[in-house]
Amino acid sequence: MRITNFIIALLITAMAGPALASMTTAEQIHSGAEQFLAAFSDAQGNEGFTVSYDTGQLDPRLSLATCETPLSVSFSGDPWKSTQPSLLVSCKGDRPWRMFLPVSITITGEAMVAARPLGRGERLTKAAIQSDSVVVNSIRRGAITNIEQLVGMEMRRGINAGTVFTPDLVLAPAAIERGDHVIISARSGNFSVNSRGKALASGGIGDQVLVENLSSSRTVRARVTAPGHVEIPM
Known part of the structure; x- marks a missing residue:
């Protein structure tokens, strides 16, 4: 099954050291993106698709507030319709933040x-x-x-x-062509009455078309239910 809104929560472990314990670094964000894309690639591989990707670069000096909860990573666009979607990386902890990371991906x-x-x-x-x-x-x-x-x-x-x-x-091909003779079903629950009619327009199944009732000469709007068949509510 295709995954167009693929979201994974990723736990980014803080690096040792007092200076780094108070921030989320570019390296940690990049690592989270890599884990997310690897999981996406594996999931699509199970469906017969091959995924390759490049997470691009982040400024190594980037630092954001420490995230007390797992980082959330998701596609910000549909990866099935673009080779260059962005990843939305966000923190939903006490000091929330969000950022976009451009990536290249081929499926x-x-x-x-x-x-x-x-x-x-x-x-x-x-x-x-x-x-x-x-x-x-x-x-x-x-x-x-x-x-x-x-x-x-x-x-x-x-x-x-x-x-x-x-x-x-x-x-979808038209189930009824203009001028076709059709069966008009007037339905209410399990009860229905049929009459003959003539289509005044072409339409596919599910379309609404105008139909002339050949018995009463009235024009009604009916829904196409099958080739040669239309239905109106009673």
């Missing part, structure tokens, strides 16, 4: 790509999709990693072979 894994050139409006089949190893978090719109999320969808625009699939490239 490599299998994502779905086009097996061949695809045209606008084309319905996707498994033969049109293949997996490839990509830097997942360099795809800012979010790479699709599950083929089942794509099969049966339609292309919003044409793409070349090898293009990584992202949610903005596909849309």
Whole structure:
């Protein structure tokens, strides 16, 4: 499972010596960040992803108030949509503080790509999709990693072979097209009455569309529940 809000409390042991016992040093913050990223890397490795990272540099002269509680480290942004998120390091003790530490991170894994050139409006089949190893978090719109999320969808625009699939490239096909004859279900609890109608607009499952009731010639707004079926509340 992806972890987009990955938070670990890290206990940073104060270094020996009276001068250092009253402050949190850059070295301790850097160590906490390393532990956090190592844990994140291990967690993603269990899901088939490879994570590499660089915590960058801190001014070695940095010193902050001693934290009497474990330091909290978390991503301040979504590491799945950026290769340069920041870490939020904070102390929630009697003398609280917070700071941001820039890091570089790459998450490599299998994502779905086009097996061949695809045209606008084309319905996707498994033969049109293949997996490839990509830097997942360099795809800012979010790479699709599950083929089942794509099969049966339609292309919003044409793409070349090898293009990584992202949610903005596909849309659910219309379950009802304008002019289709449909079954209108008027439902109240477990009781329903069906009538025949004609769709006045196209829509996918869950969309609201205008439908003409062919018996009464009334126009009603109904929710698409399945191909050829709409529902209105009673």
